[in-house]
Ligand SMILES: [Fe+2]
C-alpha cells in the first residue's frame with residue numbers, strides 16, 4: 614500500500630474548518646495548504662509521499678534534541694543551587710524525556726525506516742548531534758537559565774509551528790508539549806530575573822548575547838525547499854524566516870521585561886519602503 618491513499622473532502626466533520634490553536638483539539642480536516650479540506654492524515658501511510666521524508670526527518674531531529682538536552686541538564690540534578698532548583702531540573706528532565714518518548718512513538722508509525730530513526734535518536738549524544746545548541750556543555754548555572762529562556766523558547770516556537778499539522782498525531786501531541794515548554798521558558802525567566810536582581814546583569818547579558826545567534830540559527834536558512842514544502846503541504850504554519858521573526862519578536866519583549874541591555878535584531882519585521890502595504 615502506497616503512502617498516498619485516495620481520499621475526498623471529509624463530509625462528516627461537524628466542526629467548522631479553522632485553525633487549531635495551542636491547547637485546542639485539532640479539527641479533523643486539514644486547515645491549510647494544498648490538502649486543505651481533506652481528512653487529516655492519521656497514519657504515516659496516509660501522509661503524501663512528498664511530505665513523508667520531511668516529516669520523518671523533522672520528528673527525528675526534534676526527538677534527538679529533546680533527548681540530548683537531558684544529557685546537557687542531568688549534571689545539574691545534584692548541582693543546582695537550591696533544592697527547589699534541583700527538583701525543577703528533575704521535572705524538566707522528565708518532560709524532555711517524555712517529549713522524546715512521544716516523538717519516538719510517532720517515528721514508530723513509519724515502519725522499518727522509523728525504527729532505524731529511533732535507533733539513531735537513542736544513540737545521539739552531545740558529540741554527535743548536528744545542532745550546535747545541543748553540543749554545548751552547560752557548565753555555568755547562568756547557561757542553564759539562558760538555555761531554558763532562549764533554546765526552550767525555540768522549542769515553543771516549533772510547537773506553535775506544528776500545532777495545526779496535517780499529520781493528526783503530531784498536531785494532537787503539540788498542546789501538552791507546548792504547555793511544558795512554556796513552563797521551561799518560565800523557569801529560565803524566573804532564574805534570570807533572580808540573577809538580575811542579585812546584580813549579575815553582566816553575566817546575564819553576556820550569556821544571552823552568546824546564545825541568541827545559536828538560537829536563531831536553529832530556524833535554518835531564510836528560504837528552504839523543504840520548509841516551503843512543509844508549509845505548502847500543511848505540516849507547518851510558517852516558513853523559516855517567518856517563524857524566526859516571530860521568535861525574535863517574542864525574545865525582544867522578554868528581554869525588555871527582564872530589563873537588560875540586549876539588542877535583539879528584529880529589523881526584518883519592518884517592511885522595506887515601497888513594499889506591499
Ligand atoms: Fe522539549
Ligand SMILES: [Fe+2]
Pocket residue numbers: 709765768793794797
Ligand atoms: Fe523544554
